[in-house]
Amino acid sequence: MDLGMELEQSAALDAETKIAEAPGDHKAELRLWLRLLATNTLIETEIRRRLRERFDVALPWFDLMAQLERKPHGMTLSELSQRMMVTNGNVTGLVDRLLAEEIISRRQHKSDRRSYIVSLTEKGRRQFARMAKEHEDWIADMFGGLSHSEFSALTKLLGKLKASVRSAVADV
């Protein structure tokens, strides 16, 4: 199949494969970072592709809905921008499109009259529930090759790595 070949090709050129071509003087840490980056990119690319194919939405659209779903009382645009996971792109433009589609609604902020609060509509909530269910299944499927103990070990080690990165960042 064409798609299979295309995916194999892009997998063959991922970050880690590229580093393997380099002269052997790279540190193990660099190799691990590129492995992390490559894995992250594989997952994110696949999620983007499936969201587009199944629901005809972009990842930031899904991300924005996911953030709002956690806050039934809604949030301001600046809070929303801060919470978006996948991009720092044009949140205002995205909000306008979701308003037009009646996926979200807005109301004026009580104390700050210049800003307003957006939240999911009932239609938005239903649409998100459908997407979130499938999204969870995709992720579970992609992680399915790990045994239970590998899964817990990886969760723990990534927690350690995250703490290590944070502490290096804070030390600067």
Next chain:
Amino acid sequence: MDLGMELEQSAALDAETKIAEAPGDHKAELRLWLRLLATNTLIETEIRRRLRERFDVALPWFDLMAQLERKPHGMTLSELSQRMMVTNGNVTGLVDRLLAEEIISRRQHKSDRRSYIVSLTEKGRRQFARMAKEHEDWIADMFGGLSHSEFSALTKLLGKLKASVRSAVADV
């Protein structure tokens, strides 16, 4: 320090922290994916910041040089685009800027007269060597909180995860 506070704040709002606020019905796999994503974003953000601060270059600039450094005979623009790790953005525009700065040079492709081959100049090679050295140190520093055995275990587990993701992607 302002920077420290800012970093702490952005760390406090990373992907994983956000999911912790959600009702408890998310799968462990989703949580692990968000941990991976958050860790990746922390590292990438910090690398972008340091490249900018220390060398006044953007991450795609560094990435492009890294790809060329591995191919002393140079490559075509389309090969270069495929190999870039961090973005699928405007490679042509980036190449034009690096040509203007004499970081790279170009020559006509021997068999395909419509395309050309770019490679690092001597100046580019020297500049990249300085950046690559520091970049390796930053990564080593960020991963420094892991013991030797944690480091090997994480390398192995991420390899397994990558294989698991690839197989899920190929199965579609």
